[in-house]
Amino acid sequence: MHCLHKLLLCLLPCLRDIKFATGIIHGEKAPENSMPYMVSVQDNKGQHVCGGFLITEDFVLSSAHCGNSGLTHVVLGNHNLKKADHQKVRIGKKIIPENYQNVGLGNDIMLLQLSEKVRLGHRVQTVQLPPAEIHLKQNQVCQVAGWGKTKTDDNKPVDELMVVDVSVIDKQVCVLLWPSLPANVTCAGGYKTTKGFCQGDSGAPLVCDGLAVGLVSFNYERSFPPHTALL
Template sequence: MVSVQKNGTHTCGGFLVSEQFVITAAHCFEKGDKLTVVVGAHELNRNSPRIAVKFYHIHPGYDSAELLNDIMILQLNKTIKYTKTIKSISIPKKDMNIKANSKCSVAGWGAQKTSGSASEQLMEVNVTIIDNKKCQKKWGQKTTSWICTFGKGGFCQGDSGGPLVCNGTAVGVVSFNEENNCDKPNVPNVYTRISKFLTWINAILKGVKQDYDY
């Protein structure tokens, strides 16, 4: 789990998938941003070591208006050394569906209630997967690139980009929820389904060998 930061302040979550790459949400980046990431921290403070982002791989199909294909890979400007507190998380190896009513978890430093302030401590909560067709109907949107959860508890402002974890595997990226209603949402929370983007992800993780500047 990493904190994606702008001007030294937490803005989004993210997660290490290799020694040099972080997956987060595409909407966490705006043109001109210079983001940094904090790795290995449970409690965020000003002294946490920050690593600069060398390149922003935003999915070419990202739609900022509809928040479709809301996924981005951050290429760090140095390789991370794994420790007891810094590790990567596995992602699916093939396209997969998560069964409705499965129990998973989501973590982040975001607000713990609507209009609340960001948390200094990393928080985690269990969530329940909802049938994808029901989710699409609730939102009035047809897409196979979502995973949704519904019920009490979930994510809030500042949790975007964090992982939805099922059985130890990151299967989703926190994308969006009902605006100004984290506490008792009337529609499901939406995550980008990682397994729909494996070809693109693997091409970047395996193919990027050169040095880039944004």
């Protein structure tokens, strides 16, 4: 557990400015079973609250700012949230870094310990975490996915998992526009992109070359081209 917690703090959490990351904009439906690590983190009403991703049979990563939303369980192996054919597991414990204060200061990451181990199969799989030191390249294409809304003026979430490609943005560009950018934050979304102000549900992974290198926390619109997200 100690090693897992250390690795948790080595991930690259996403920044957020004013609005929480809520959904995939100008993305497309993810192919069935193409992202078996994706998790819907839900409340006691069975409503999707945040995204997450499975890292072991009994641990899920998500965003710390989702922790105050009455989370009770996770749903796995379900591409379409309206379908009942899925695994539903209660959350046993929420672990948030002591140095997390709010989304704007980084460390927006949360480890969910499940009450029991999930059954792995073709629809439910873990995703590999990166090594402690990882160097993403400018314009490297990665993916984020989620069940959030698909329009900025529409609060209705989608039932089917959506995915969109995002490009890694040069860190120096982000630092110039955001001088207080936390050191462990990666910017992604692309330059002059129209692919939404949020590239995925909060807590969903930023996946580059098969590795979950970060998670979605928030976006920053000012000074950037419209719809550029920070991840």
